[in-house]
Amino acid sequence: MNIQVSADAVQWTLVGAVTDIPRQGARCVKRGDMTVAVFRTSDDRVFALEDKCPHKNGPLSQGIVHDGCVTCPLHNWVISLETGSAQGADEGQTASFPVKVEDGRIYLSL
Amino acid sequence: MTQEKQRLVIVGNGMAPGRMLEELFDRAPDVYDVTIFNAEPRVNYDRIMLSPVLSGEKTFEDIVIHDDAWYAERGVTLHRGEKVAKIDRAAKMVTSEGGLAASYDKLVIATGSSPFIIPVPGHQLPGVLAYRDLDDVDGMLGACAKGGRAVVIGGGLLGLEAAAGLKAQGMDVTVLHLMPTLMERQLDAAAGYLLQRELESRGIDVRCGANTKAIHGETCVEAVELEDGTMIDASLVVMAVGIRPSADLAKEAGLEIGRGIVTDATLRTSDPDVFSVGECTEVDGRVYGLVAPLYTMAKVAAEHLTGPSEAAFKHAETPTKLKVTGINLYSVGEFGDAEGTEDVVLRDAMRGTYKRVILKDNKVIGAVLYGDVADGMWYNEMLKSGEDVSEFRDTLIFGQAYQGGGGADPLAIVANLADDAEICGCNGICKGDIVNAITEKGLASLDGVRAHTKASASCGTCTGLVEDLMTLTLGDDFAAGAPAGMCGCTTHSHGDVRRLIKAKELKSIPEVIQELEWTTPEGCAKCRPALNYYLVSDWPGEYVDDMQSRFINERVHANIQKDGTYSVVPRMFGGITTPDELRAIADVADKFEIPTVKVTGGQRIDLLGVKKEDLIPVWDDLNKAGMISGAAYAKGLRTVKTCVGSDWCRFGTQDSTGLGIKLEQLLWGAWSPAKLKLAVSGCPRNCSESTCKDIGIICVDSGYEILYGGAAGLHIQGTTMLGKVPTEQDVLETVGALTQYYRETGYYLERIYKWADRIGYDHIKSVIYDDLEQRAAYFDRFIFSQKFAQIDPWAERVAGAEAHEFAPLADLTLEAAE
Ligand code: SRM
Numbered sequence: 011m012n013i014q015v016s017a018d019a020v021q022w023t024l025v026g027a028v029t030d031i032p033r034q035g036a037r038c039v040k041r042g043d044m045t046v047a048v049f050r051t052s053d054d055r056v057f058a059l060e061d062k063c064p065h066k067n068g069p070l071s072q073g074i075v076h077d078g079c080v081t082c083p084l085h086n087w088v089i090s091l092e093t094g095s096a097q098g099a100d101e102g103q104t105a106s107f108p109v110k111v112e113d114g115r116i117y118l119s120l
Numbered sequence: 121m122t123q124e125k126q127r128l129v130i131v132g133n134g135m136a137p138g139r140m141l142e143e144l145f146d147r148a149p150d151v152y153d154v155t156i157f158n159a160e161p162r163v164n165y166d167r168i169m170l171s172p173v174l175s176g177e178k179t180f181e182d183i184v185i186h187d188d189a190w191y192a193e194r195g196v197t198l199h200r201g202e203k204v205a206k207i208d209r210a211a212k213m214v215t216s217e218g219g220l221a222a223s224y225d226k227l228v229i230a231t232g233s234s235p236f237i238i239p240v241p242g243h244q245l246p247g248v249l250a251y252r253d254l255d256d257v258d259g260m261l262g263a264c265a266k267g268g269r270a271v272v273i274g275g276g277l278l279g280l281e282a283a284a285g286l287k288a289q290g291m292d293v294t295v296l297h298l299m300p301t302l303m304e305r306q307l308d309a310a311a312g313y314l315l316q317r318e319l320e321s322r323g324i325d326v327r328c329g330a331n332t333k334a335i336h337g338e339t340c341v342e343a344v345e346l347e348d349g350t351m352i353d354a355s356l357v358v359m360a361v362g363i364r365p366s367a368d369l370a371k372e373a374g375l376e377i378g379r380g381i382v383t384d385a386t387l388r389t390s391d392p393d394v395f396s397v398g399e400c401t402e403v404d405g406r407v408y409g410l411v412a413p414l415y416t417m418a419k420v421a422a423e424h425l426t427g428p429s430e431a432a433f434k435h436a437e438t439p440t441k442l443k444v445t446g447i448n449l450y451s452v453g454e455f456g457d458a459e460g461t462e463d464v465v466l467r468d469a470m471r472g473t474y475k476r477v478i479l480k481d482n483k484v485i486g487a488v489l490y491g492d493v494a495d496g497m498w499y500n501e502m503l504k505s506g507e508d509v510s511e512f513r514d515t516l517i518f519g520q521a522y523q524g525g526g527g528a529d530p531l532a533i534v535a536n537l538a539d540d541a542e543i544c545g546c547n548g549i550c551k552g553d554i555v556n557a558i559t560e561k562g563l564a565s566l567d568g569v570r571a572h573t574k575a576s577a578s579c580g581t582c583t584g585l586v587e588d589l590m591t592l593t594l595g596d597d598f599a600a601g602a603p604a605g606m607c608g609c610t611t612h613s614h615g616d617v618r619r620l621i622k623a624k625e626l627k628s629i630p631e632v633i634q635e636l637e638w639t640t641p642e643g644c645a646k647c648r649p650a651l652n653y654y655l656v657s658d659w660p661g662e663y664v665d666d667m668q669s670r671f672i673n674e675r676v677h678a679n680i681q682k683d684g685t686y687s688v689v690p691r692m693f694g695g696i697t698t699p700d701e702l703r704a705i706a707d708v709a710d711k712f713e714i715p716t717v718k719v720t721g722g723q724r725i726d727l728l729g730v731k732k733e734d735l736i737p738v739w740d741d742l743n744k745a746g747m748i749s750g751a752a753y754a755k756g757l758r759t760v761k762t763c764v765g766s767d768w769c770r771f772g773t774q775d776s777t778g779l780g781i782k783l784e785q786l787l788w789g790a791w792s793p794a795k796l797k798l799a800v801s802g803c804p805r806n807c808s809e810s811t812c813k814d815i816g817i818i819c820v821d822s823g824y825e826i827l828y829g830g831a832a833g834l835h836i837q838g839t840t841m842l843g844k845v846p847t848e849q850d851v852l853e854t855v856g857a858l859t860q861y862y863r864e865t866g867y868y869l870e871r872i873y874k875w876a877d878r879i880g881y882d883h884i885k886s887v888i889y890d891d892l893e894q895r896a897a898y899f900d901r902f903i904f905s906q907k908f909a910q911i912d913p914w915a916e917r918v919a920g921a922e923a924h925e926f927a928p929l930a931d932l933t934l935e936a937a938e
């Protein structure tokens with residue numbers, strides 16, 4: 011959300027409703043070999059990251075969501091939902107994708 | 121245009137070159153292609169932390185400095201287990217014993233030291249070890265598993281750490297030391313004596329003035345014979361009598377050798393393209409055996425490898441500390457009785473402390489502290505600065521707190537230190553560096569400071585000082601010394617939180633976070649699972665489990681694997697199964713193409729590699745065959761292992777299988793602070809390993825012995841007896857009550873043995889075994905709570921609960937293909 015991209019460059023795809031995802035939870039969107047994790051925070055913001063931890067490709071969609079971050083289920087790296095960057099002393103970044111929410115519906119630009 | 125990279129080859133992968141590479145990549149990430157040859161078959165690790173690995177306080181993983189990813193990210197080639205056999209300086213090439221060759225532009229020799237082995241008869245027997253690397257520690261742990269007496273030859277730093285570690289692993293330990301007092305190179309006789317008394321009070325047998333004559337044994341070590349004829353039985357001998365710089369390889373290559381590989385102050389050897397760092401190096405006539413000067417070498421060498429530099433190695437005194445939990449000693453500089461030196465000594469026999477400061481021309485040249493070591497750093501500062509102390513000579517020995525202005529507050533001592541006062545000796549980190557990192561990077565935790573500055577990240581003895589600095593810099597935001605908060609979100613400890621949840625009747629996670637003033641809006645991945653457990657356990661039937669605060673395994677009731685698939689373990693009560701159950705498992709494995717079917721260490725079957733989408737249909741089929749979740753993922757009841765018992769076994773005294781099944785039927789579904797594993801053995805032969813379980817039962821003719829507090833994971837320890845009861849019903853009631861007591865008072869992730877250590881075995885016995893009324897009350901509460909817990913999570917999900925977990929939100933594959 012809140013990502014500015016030049017209007018015509020972006021192709022938005024509807025993936026579902028905000029309420030399909032539990033608060034502080036995530037669901038996956040598949041496209042070919044790639045899986046995208048779509049997160050919903052406790053204040054209903056929505057973010058999309060590739061479902062691959064920068065550490066060892068752990069599935070971030072399965073982690074615990076807290077304070078705009080997700081903790082990877084495999085070795086507990088903390089990844090920012092907004093930027094995909096590892097927090098603290100760890101270094102690495104996961105791809106993040108623009109998200110837009112209209113009328114409670116989630117659109118991604120992949 | 122990209123410049124061709126130069127080739128840097130390093131012989132040895134110890135702590136010195138490890139640090140040198142960090143310094144080198146910090147300065148110039150792209151100048152060198154690096155190849156390392158290491159005789160040890162592993163990555164770089166913190167050798168000085170081998171003693172905590174020996175004693176069981178840490179694992180090898182905890183002490184790794186550079187993991188595989190570190191080398192991969194920097195494109196470093198690491199040849200493990202490849203000892204370099206030859207350096208050809210003319211061809212600029214090294215060759216390993218295994219025949220691997222590498223050419224270099226620059227070479228760094230960092231072969232460290234070799235432990236000295238006294239060539240007494242029998243020194244080659246199996247069971248005689250040195251203390252230098254992980255293999256030695258593994259060897260010692262192997263010997264500990266068999267038990268007996270360990271004889272440690274050498275009462276210096278290493279020998280005493282080995283002795284304390286072996287003692288912690290349950291060995292009987294004798295230390296043999298040739299000299300009249302321990303650690304005579306670092307301690308004077310008085311401090312050596314205090315140390316000996318302390319070790320003896322811990323049950324370590326110390327013999328000074330003991331000269332080893334021979335080691336006896338037929339196929340392995342059996343005894344050690346002293347010069348005076350004394351024989352000491354031994355199943356393990358550890359020689360820690362000193363080290364010798366490993367300079368043979370350099371010598372054969374024709375480099376200049378003295379006591380070690382001779383270098384100038386830039387760490388260049390007699391060949392300007394060859395550097396040497398670490399314990400193998402002799403610089404300015406000195407060789408070293410502690411990491412602080414080696415890290416200085418690492419930095420200087422990195423400077424010169426990455427460009428013209430003025431950096432030069434300068435000798436500095438390194439303080440010595442013994443890393444044995446509960447023993448404080450500190451020594452720095454000289455303390456012999458050389459001419460012109462004066463001693464100032466303070467003894468406090470009551471407190472068992474001893475301080476000695478050695479002066480020459482009114483300047484501090486050495487200090488030895490035992491017991492109370494707080495002032496060590498202050499004396500070391502004066503030693504380094506060469507300050508004239510005549511003005512406060514009279515009060516010098518009382519320490520910094522007694523000097524004008526200081527006050528008795530320990531924090532004031534740290535506050536008064538100069539910015540360039542060294543806090544972390546191992547890493548050479550000064551007060552100013554730490555304070556800057558805290559303020560500039562906004563660090564609020566010890567781990568953060570460790571990650572960014574390395575202070576207290578090596579041997580850890582300066583942790584207290586770093587905490588003091590954090591308190592000074594952050595004020596009330598950081599309360600050092602107070603019991604640590606559960607996580608970075610709160611200063612409340614687990615104990616506080618458990619008490620306050622009950623006292624204030626807090627019944628949801630947001631309520632706890634609000635009422636107990638968490639500093640984060642919604643907690644973190646550490647505290648939320650803990651809070652969720654406390655609420656589940658404290659308010660059965662009322663609290664609604666918060667799935668988003670559970671780790672993924674407990675959310676989807678299967679164990680996540682490294683590739684993102686899951687493993688599924690159905691319950692097999694007491695380890696008993698039937699042909700029908702086995703057929704159903706086989707059918708499921710075929711139908712869902714499950715790649716691996718394994719018998720677990722917990723007497724049941726694990727289906728590994730199940731795709732997340734298949735979990736529900738797999739459970740459906742298993743449910744239909746009458747099986748429920750084995751909770752192999754749960755901080756809760758896992759397994760009850762049994763042996764065949766009186767049904768079949770000629771020694772069985774009771775129906776151990778039947779009792780195990782009853783116990784598992786009673787306990788399944790219960791959430792607990794950490795995982796809970798039981799076993800029932802039919803007789804004291806103990807075939808189901810009851811004596812190392814969280815709770816174990818041993819059947820005897822006259823009834824059942826209830827044991828608990830065993831551990832056989834990261835830590836190994838036998839159980840303690842709770843008491844003996846006459847009937848199966850008593851077993852069920854006592855075990856239920858014990859489990860409930862643990863559930864109500866344990867801290868999240870605290871296994872039973874840690875909980876019992878904290879609460880006290882005697883106390884637990886008085887509540888659960890001696891007091892029948894309390895036993896019954898705990899048991900009743902357990903039964904009540906089980907009403908809400910014994911619902912098969914698989915069946916719930918097959919029926920539709922938490923469906924969002926198991927299906928993707930959308931699959932765009934087709935659209936994208938169009
Ligand atoms: C499957 C199994 C190995 C096997 O193939 O036999 C196993 C597999 C795992 N063990 Fe274990 N342990 C298994 C028996 C044991 C035993 C032996 C026993 O139970 O008799 C122990 C030693 C006893 C003990 O628990 O102390 C054991 C001590 C550990 C530990 C160390 C615990 C400790 O407190 O020191 C861990 C790590 C942890 O829990 O944090 C662990 C963790 C794990 C995890 C969950 C690692 C993880 O976090 O992913 C593994 C999950 C694999 C999976 O997905 O199935 N496993 N693990 C065994 C399952 C038994 C079962 O039927 O449920």
Ligand SMILES: Cc1cc2nc3c(=O)[nH]c(=O)nc-3n(C[C@H](O)[C@H](O)[C@H](O)COP(=O)(O)OP(=O)(O)OC[C@H]3O[C@@H](n4cnc5c(N)ncnc54)[C@H](O)[C@@H]3O)c2cc1C
Pocket residue numbers: 131132133134135136137157158159160167168169170171202203204205230231232233251252253278281366369397398399400408409410411412414441443546579
């Ligand atoms: C149990 C223990 C506790 C200690 N505690 C402390 C402490 O509290 N404080 C402190 O300051 N110091 C301590 N030390 C000393 C400290 O660990 C050493 O000073 C330091 O590790 C030496 O580093 P190094 O790089 O010179 O050599 P090492 O770390 O010894 O590394 C040398 C490496 O080179 C390899 N090697 C040797 N020859 C070859 C070859 N020909 N080809 C390829 N590889 C080769 C060896 O296998 C070894 O892995 C302790 C040491 C031990 C063993």
Ligand code: SF4
Pocket residue numbers: none
């Ligand atoms: S199953 Fe247990 S012992 Fe084996 S790798 Fe996993 S955690 Fe380690």
Ligand code: FES
Pocket residue numbers: 063064065066067068082083084085086087
């Ligand atoms: S894969 Fe995410 S922390 Fe290791």
